[in-house]
Amino acid sequence: MKLAFSTLGVPGLPLTDVVRLAATNGYHGVELRAHPEEPVHPGVGARERGDAVAAFRAGGVEVVGVAGYARVAEAGEDGPVVDEVHALVDLAHDLGAPYVRVFPGGGEQGPGKADAHAVRRLTAAAPYAEERGVRVLLETHDSHRTGAAAARVLDAVRRPGVGALWDVMHTWLGGEQPSASYAALGPHLGYVQVKDIAGPDDTVPLALGAGVLPLGECVEVLSRGGWDGWLCWEYEARWYASAAPLSGLLADGRAHLGRLLNEAA
Template sequence: MKFAFSTLGVPGTAVGDVVRLAGEAGCRGVELRAHPEEPVHPGLVAHERRQVVREFAAAGVEVLSVAGYARVAAEGDDDTVYEELYRLIHLAADLGAPFVRVFPGGGEQPRERADAAAARRLGAAAEVAAETGVRVLLENHDSHPAGADVARVVAAVGHPHVGAVWDVMHSWRAGEEPVRTHGLLAPYLGYVQVKDCAGRDDTTPVPLGAGALPLGACVAPLDPDGWFCWEYEKRWYPDAPELPALLAAGRAHVEGLLAAG
């Protein structure tokens, strides 16, 4: 198992501290939240990007993904979304990250219009992603919470450099059974975001295995050699327990679920 965590769980933490935490907790990778309020974002210049690469390499930790906030199904001008996608793709390439995470963000548009916008923009970005060796992954989120929603868009793009991130909480809250979500997303899957929460209507993050989410059912059909990233949403829940003290136990919990089949 390749276990990672998202810097959403340790907001604002310096890169050196992030990689030390990963090493201490036995994590092989980190999903970097690419927001301007974080240490790593598309505004970094070349020497700053090289320094990030050096710090990860020295610790033997991988940059799993650049978690961007481009909303590919959003209403409005295509060029603005294209520019954001390209900046994220080139940041990932410079950091040696194989993936860029993006959101749908379709809002209240009719499904067909939102899907068409997302597929059009992802299709254009796919050519740049292919040139740089990066895959752009659409997360099941907001207007497209179920695996069926994301699979519909990614299938329409039909490009190997566009795939999916499976956020297990959003598909569960949407009422989709984990085995169905996996079946729909498996052909496109880059990695899985594992998490746990207090309840279907209470998304307060809790330690893995301590909440209501059926994480065992989500993990059961997955490739045990794949990437599992704990997206602990401390950034949005400041009263939640601190992630560093939970990381090693969270990794062990997922390992146990995989071993149990």
């Protein structure tokens, strides 16, 4: 498995510094948060996109994915949501990234309506993603935080341009064991977001291994299943002012993930 981290942990940092952090701490890739606060998002032009590609190429670091904020299960019209997904796909294609992250965002509609919205919109976006060589990944999050909930949608879509992003915190908070999450998501899995927290009532991000999330079990399940994709550390510093700076944690986090991979092997 290859290791990456998300720029959510270093919000607004120039890309040259992001690449340097990845390269000097032994990470193979970076997930780019695609938000207007960041250097690269769907609103930037060809020059900024080309500069980003050049920066990552020079550092020998890959762009794993574009973490967007489209909510495919939310109430409302389909058109704006599909257009937002297409714009994220274009950005990922231009950056050479294989994946786009989207959220469910079903709110209080109930699973039937939320699932129907998500299936319809992901099915509509899939052909464009496939043409561009990109997979749109539905993250285990909010209204569909478990693997079982996300799989209800993905099993209905069944397109190569659509898959799953397993956020191990949300499946754990949803009461799902790693083996059950992988069983549901495995046929669709794009990559995996790892993180650590103190508990269900304290989700301030911690150094990997310092909290309660079953990271070792998740890595073991993935290894036993023969999965060999990306593990991406999503350190949610953007949302927690009290979180320690990610830059000082990256080396130890890389070492911790390395130990888990060795143990699983």
